[in-house]
Amino acid sequence: MTCNQDCGKNSQEWMAALRANGYRLTDARKAVVDVVINSREVLRPAEVFEIAKKKYPKLGLVTVYRTIEKLEELGLIQRVHREQDCQAFVATRAGHNHLLLCTECGRYVYFEGEDLGDLFTSIEKDTGYVTQDHWLQIFGICPVCQQEMGDDQ
Amino acid sequence: MTCNQDCGKNSQEWMAALRANGYRLTDARKAVVDVVINSREVLRPAEVFEIAKKKYPKLGLVTVYRTIEKLEELGLIQRVHREQDCQAFVATRAGHNHLLLCTECGRYVYFEGEDLGDLFTSIEKDTGYVTQDHWLQIFGICPVCQQEMGDDQ
DNA sequence: TTCAATGCAAATATTTTGCAATTCG
DNA sequence: CGAATTGCAAAATATTTGCATTGAA
Numbered sequence: 001m002t003c004n005q006d007c008g009k010n011s012q013e014w015m016a017a018l019r020a021n022g023y024r025l026t027d028a029r030k031a032v033v034d035v036v037i038n039s040r041e042v043l044r045p046a047e048v049f050e051i052a053k054k055k056y057p058k059l060g061l062v063t064v065y066r067t068i069e070k071l072e073e074l075g076l077i078q079r080v081h082r083e084q085d086c087q088a089f090v091a092t093r094a095g096h097n098h099l100l101l102c103t104e105c106g107r108y109v110y111f112e113g114e115d116l117g118d119l120f121t122s123i124e125k126d127t128g129y130v131t132q133d134h135w136l137q138i139f140g141i142c143p144v145c146q147q148e149m150g151d152d153q
Numbered sequence: 154m155t156c157n158q159d160c161g162k163n164s165q166e167w168m169a170a171l172r173a174n175g176y177r178l179t180d181a182r183k184a185v186v187d188v189v190i191n192s193r194e195v196l197r198p199a200e201v202f203e204i205a206k207k208k209y210p211k212l213g214l215v216t217v218y219r220t221i222e223k224l225e226e227l228g229l230i231q232r233v234h235r236e237q238d239c240q241a242f243v244a245t246r247a248g249h250n251h252l253l254l255c256t257e258c259g260r261y262v263y264f265e266g267e268d269l270g271d272l273f274t275s276i277e278k279d280t281g282y283v284t285q286d287h288w289l290q291i292f293g294i295c296p297v298c299q300q301e302m303g304d305d306q
Numbered sequence: 307t308t309c310a311a312t313g314c315a316a317a318t319a320t321t322t323t324g325c326a327a328t329t330c331g
Numbered sequence: 332c333g334a335a336t337t338g339c340a341a342a343a344t345a346t347t348t349g350c351a352t353t354g355a356a
Contacts, residue, residue, distance in 0.1 A: 022335095023335085023336090024329085024330050024331075024334095024335060024336065025330075025331095026329075026330070026335090026336065026337080027329095028336080028337070028338095029336090045320090045321085046320090058337085058338080059337095059338085060337065060338040060339070061321095061338090062321090062322080062323090062337080062338065062339080063336080063337060063338070065321065065322080066336085066337090079236070081234040081239060081288075083232070086234060086239040087320085087321090100276060100280060100282055100284070102282065103285065109280050109282070111276050111279070111280070114267070114269070114272055116267070119267055120291070123253060123264050123291065124293075126264070127253060127262050127264070127295075127296075128295070128296035128299075129253055129255065129262070129291075129293040129294060129295050129296065130293050130294045130299060131253070131291050131292070131293040132256065132292050132293050132294065133291075133292045133293075134289065134290060134291045134292065135234075135288055135289070135290045135292075136287065136288070136289050137287060137288045138273070138276065138282075138284050138286070138287045139284070139285050139286045139287065139288075140277075140282040140283050140284040140285045140286075141282060141283045141285065142280075142281070142282050143280075143281035143282065146281075146283060175310095176310085176311090177310060177311065177354085177355050177356075178355075178356095179310090179311065179312080179354080179355070180354095181311080181312070181313095182311090198345090198346085199345090211312085211313080212312090212313085213312065213313040213314070214313090214346095215312080215313065215314080215346090215347080215348090216311080216312060216313070218346070218347075219311085219312090219347095240345085240346090
């Protein structure tokens with residue numbers, strides 16, 4: 001089972017990564033991993049829980065939180081910030097990519113960022129700050145939601 | 154009293170804006186406005202509360218939340234998202250500017266963004282999304298914290 | 307004088323922690 | 332078998348709401 005954007009990752013690799021870091025492969029973790037890796041949308045813990053519980057009814061919300069914590073620690077997922085919600089996650093893609101997010105449904109795609117190196121250099125000179133990291137995130141409406149919005153009108 | 158970056162705004166203007174929108178000018182609001190407009194750092198509601206209470210001891214935390222809500226609604230302040238904290242605010246500056254934030258102390262400066270128009274055009278073509286908005290935010294260490302870190306070592 | 311605004315207390319919502327039972331390796 | 336993991340319940344956080352009192356206009 002590969003992830004939604006052909007990012008080259010699949011749940012077996014994620015489970016292997018967990019194993020390699022000394023974590024056990026439990027059914028609860030498999031359920032959470034499957035949900036996150038296969039989602040086209042950004043998901044919040046409660047959403048992961050609802051979906052994963054269908055595959056693994058014994059699942060507890062606490063385990064979702066704890067599994068997310070480990071996946072984030074291993075760099076397999078990353079937190080996405082949106083205006084009113086900063087506890088959503090997506091599968092990480094290799095390299096420094098940026099997110100384009102649908103504000104209607106949470107569907108996301110990665111895009112290659114501009115080379116902002118020159119900008120950073122000039123900002124460091126102007127401000128005296130040493131830059132460490134940056135976020136570039138774009139919000140919009142995905143094709144599916146455009147279609148649906150058109151249908152409604 | 155003007156704000157920390159000579160943004161051209163002062164607390165009287167903010168109070169006038171509140172008044173113009175039908176809100177009353179209370180001592181509690183003056184205290185909150187003064188704190189936010191004069192802060193060099195991004196502040197969370199609880200921090201605003203602690204500082205503003207010194208000027209106006211009767212202040213309640215709830216009033217801070219409610220005042221922040223109104224200031225945001227009027228576009229006088231904007232919410233800042235950071236890795237583990239998305240309920241911090243800064244005075245808004247005119248135009249589309251981006252934030253450079255110190256990860257140590259929360260000090261911030263605005264910088265003029267690149268023109269990302271071309272990027273948006275090409276992304277819309279590639280993905281089928283219609284873009285609406287974007288965040289570009291840089292994290293780093295401010296000159297003051299660089300100094301302090303140097304002193305410690 | 308009137309009604310918006312306040313501040314307390316209580317209610318919500320979200321995330322974390324303690325712990326006994328379970329399960330992976 | 333032993334230790335990591337789980338899931339429940341309870342605790343801790345953060346934010347919002349209800350309401351009687353206060354105070355701006």
